[in-house]
Amino acid sequence: MRVSVGDRIPDWVMESVRPERMRTMAAILRDPNPVHWDRNATAALGLGHRTVNQGPLGLSYMVNMLHAWAGPGCITRLYMTFPLAVLDGDHITAQGVVTAVRDEGGERFADCDVWLAREGSSHPLEGKAVVRLPS
Amino acid sequence: MTAASKPVPSPDEVRKAVGHRFPGGVYTVQHWENFLLTECTGAELLPDGMVHPVVLFHLPILGSGASIGEMFALGLAESDSSIGIESYDWEMFKPLFEDTPYTVNGQVLSVERRPTGRRGPHDRIQFQFTVAEADGSLAARTTITWLYGRSGLA
Numbered sequence: 001m002r003v004s005v006g007d008r009i010p011d012w013v014m015e016s017v018r019p020e021r022m023r024t025m026a027a028i029l030r031d032p033n034p035v036h037w038d039r040n041a042t043a044a045l046g047l048g049h050r051t052v053n054q055g056p057l058g059l060s061y062m063v064n065m066l067h068a069w070a071g072p073g074c075i076t077r078l079y080m081t082f083p084l085a086v087l088d089g090d091h092i093t094a095q096g097v098v099t100a101v102r103d104e105g106g107e108r109f110a111d112c113d114v115w116l117a118r119e120g121s122s123h124p125l126e127g128k129a130v131v132r133l134p135s
Numbered sequence: 136m137t138a139a140s141k142p143v144p145s146p147d148e149v150r151k152a153v154g155h156r157f158p159g160g161v162y163t164v165q166h167w168e169n170f171l172l173t174e175c176t177g178a179e180l181l182p183d184g185m186v187h188p189v190v191l192f193h194l195p196i197l198g199s200g201a202s203i204g205e206m207f208a209l210g211l212a213e214s215d216s217s218i219g220i221e222s223y224d225w226e227m228f229k230p231l232f233e234d235t236p237y238t239v240n241g242q243v244l245s246v247e248r249r250p251t252g253r254r255g256p257h258d259r260i261q262f263q264f265t266v267a268e269a270d271g272s273l274a275a276r277t278t279i280t281w282l283y284g285r286s287g288l289a
Binding site for chain 2: 014021022024025028029030031032033034035041044045054055056057059060061063064067072073075076077078079080081082127
């Protein structure tokens with residue numbers, strides 16, 4: 001796999017963030033925060049009648065993008081910040097760019113800036129990833 | 136915990152959580168769990184029983200004997216909806232697999248009172264968890280940084 005600094009990672013698209021997936025996640029995670037499953041709770045916080053996607057789910061879109069690019073199990077580190085909430089019904093695109101390529105212990109790694117894009121908004125999630133590149 | 140707000144704890148009261156260690160334990164991701172979680176991410180199942188990395192949120196928490204509710208309570212959260220995420224840092228040393236027992240430990244790393252910020256006054260609390268294979272080799276380490284809103288200080 002030939003990778004260079006400045007390469008764009010192919011986009012990964014979540015057409016519409018679905019509230020039922022948040023409810024499944026909340027049950028598995030045993031997450032008591034009602035903003036993930038009760039639209040009235042988000043409305044009370046001034047976010048409108050839309051539930052808030054769990055942080056790990058937004059992060060998982062980045063994982064899916066990197067797996068599609070460099071293969072399952074390629075990620076060795078993922079650091080993510082959460083400037084804005086992702087809400088049910090959002091159309092979200094995971095995007096990224098290679099910032100460095102290096103050799104370490106006989107393997108090649110790419111350092112990447114990664115983020116989620118949403119039309120009409122700054123990035124709701126932003127972070128960095130380290131990816132082990134296939135030979 | 137209900138959505139009703141509680142009195143704002145002092146910084147010293149919140150700092151008592153630093154060094155708290157969760158009981159620790161063993162966690163095995165079963166196929167049904169990986170299937171449902173992976174579906175939630177919008178991806179197809181990974182090959183050969185490899186677990187989707189999204190498990191690195193709840194596996195460390197539940198595997199260490201903690202719970203999200205307990206983590207809220209340790210930080211003396213004013214309500215379940217008063218918590219914001221600053222960051223997640225997931226270090227993945229090896230892929231994780233279904234039906235494989237992992238030994239998990241976790242602790243509260245730090246607490247910091249921040250009187251101002253984009254989210255208003257808050258306490259910044261960091262938790263760290265380790266996930267190890269049966270032979271003790273480290274498979275993953277995760278650091279969760281949450282912001283506990285203190286609306287009473289606004």
